[in-house]
Amino acid sequence: MRAQAEPQLTLAATGDSLITRPLRPYKEEQFLTLRELLHNVDVAFTNLEMIFHTYNEGYPAAESGGTYMAADPSLAEDLCWLGFNLYAAANNHSMDWAEGGLRSTMAVLQRLGMAYAGIGTNLAEARAPVYLETAQGRVAMLSMTSTFPSWARAGEQRPDAKGRPGVNPLRFETQYILPPRQLQALKEISKAIGHEAMKAQRRAIGFAAPEDNEVFHFLGHQFVEGKKPGVRTVPHQRDLEGNLRWIADARRQADWVLVSLHAHESQPESKEIPAEFIQTFAHACIDAGADAFLGHGPHLLRGIEIYRQRPIFYSLGNFIFQNETVRRLPMDIYETYKLGMEATPADVYDARTLDQKGKLKGFPADFRYWESVVALCHFEGRKLSHLELHPITLGFGNPRPRRGRPQKAEGTLARKIIKRLADLSAPYHTTIEFKKGIGVVKIA
Template identity: 45%
Template structure:
């Protein structure tokens, strides 16, 4: 049998002139050409995208399809309600029809992150079912696994122009969603890749003394790690010149994730490190203090770019050592008001009864659309970032403003369109203002933003 196979292979090579060595090589001209990414923010999908034909929607889809690799944060679970909802969620228990995952493939996306505050909404089974549907759709995904080691792993996309690694984590999550280790005597805990952080609230000396005295009077137990610090209710308070909040990435998590990045850098042409982080500074549009520390450490470890998402608004952009750091790109798809079902806990928290349904929940949660997400214009304004590389070096970043339909009906808003005119300039002006603290200059040309590097 082996002799016959060898004769057939020899005939095929002679007949068609196949050079087995050359057929395995990537065309050098492709590797040396520009490599463009399309990067989206949060994607909470509950309705089909592929049925719509508006020109400004399809123009955006073609932009994504034209990239060499496209990424979005998949903030949705896919199942048919086989699992039960957990006692805690990421805010709303998210779930969509498994068929909708194919709309991301239709739109041109190749890679999705999975670590976010909704990963564990329907427990481990919900996570596993989502993994199954995402894999069947052919999307590269990272950030979850059957153990902490697997959740931390880089996953790889193969393209004609090079290999791309994706490493996903979250700093915002219910604790039951966090993956864990094993010592060999128990099974590891499935879940997401966590980046934990510590928080120290600084108060004046007088405030510190008064606070400590109140705790003692009320017989509330606390600890003193040092003379100028106390810990209570899971928080640390320290004496300082003024009232501040300082957050710092967990050193163990940082180093373990950095090790994954260093490994991925030696196995791929590009490394995307992405985080889901709601935590903010003084405003929702400002990243918490631990995020720039962590993002720069990931670039130092070998990340080609750092992509943040989670707050559902735009945050600034930093160019650090010629690598882009996007602290938040806002939303790409935001359809959290058209979920099919919600668990009893969601309704009862708002005083609703068993004869109330999703629309009633939305009206109660958002006070008939006058508060929360529907009333906040910035939730519905975002960008798709398109960094372009040549020979591994960042050349420029194009920033396409998108409009998700602020002020339209709940069943209409949440789908992205190319933003134009005053709205496009407004979105870019917001991004310019938020990027100034990082020393980033964004130029507006015909309603599109550009960061020139070279």
């Protein structure tokens, strides 16, 4: 790194990359423009929402993140070719093929020298930051997920017991708020169906069953009294403290620190508004020393907040979205759509995306999942000095074999994408202007 009073760094941040098809054959100018952008920054980041394996390394888990993800290991090289050099790996698909799929993915990434974080053979490995050496200094990145099957959570190692492979978790607690009359009615229902008796039995034989003091526990959920009905969420205290401790460690070991969170959770009124605990955690990460918070997970854009002169991206949406061309799927997902042994993968994708009249539904029917941005951040002295938002399209309306690969969005579409992101960011007092085909964030 050259000697200077104010160290500088350029970061290109993208959202979810679900790659199942090669990228290198394509030569469109709008596609290669993105590749050039990724190659001309110090750090190019994406969420690796894919498992690299050949279907022989493990077995499908009883529960997946949705689609059972699988990609040929050679496709990892396509991501390198595109320009990425930093990968978040903790997400709801990390354990779709259980421990075998996880270990295969780690082996592929390690063989290719791809810097990743968020997964490991135990919690210490999964929670640890990864370090990327750049010409502008050392960059740390930590990856965690709040969306995952409970059994996918990495476990701590003890002197007398092995740790558990899995993801670095950020659990959270949800409390449902009810007015006094409605809460009392719920307590009466709990008693009437025998749930209170079952709770008493568990306590009597020594199993964990929380006492109902300020919080009333019903069928695995927490209810509290309040004036108006509502929902509130808070980070799980132990996961919060554990992740913040490693952010503080990385702050002392690197020139820049990035935090990645994969989170589907939202406010009840809209998937585009993050759950309360996500903002709480994002602020805590910046306070602990992070220079940028890179959110993703819901597959669509959420707003941008500038907090203490550092960017918080609540969701960068999709970057590569090829979840309809996984070549093999386990029987579990066929059964989900009431398909038999004779069905093929295309039958699953049809059942998931076509209604009874043959009209598109789900992801392919909603443009928000196919329009996103690449965030280009310029840092000077650890503070954000300039932030550009390069709009991209993943081919909304294209046939299945052609949608899901990013290209630069232009003209009216580019303006529409930036306008939508500006509207989502306004509640955070973030101003975004459309200039020369891209969004420019006003930095105070």
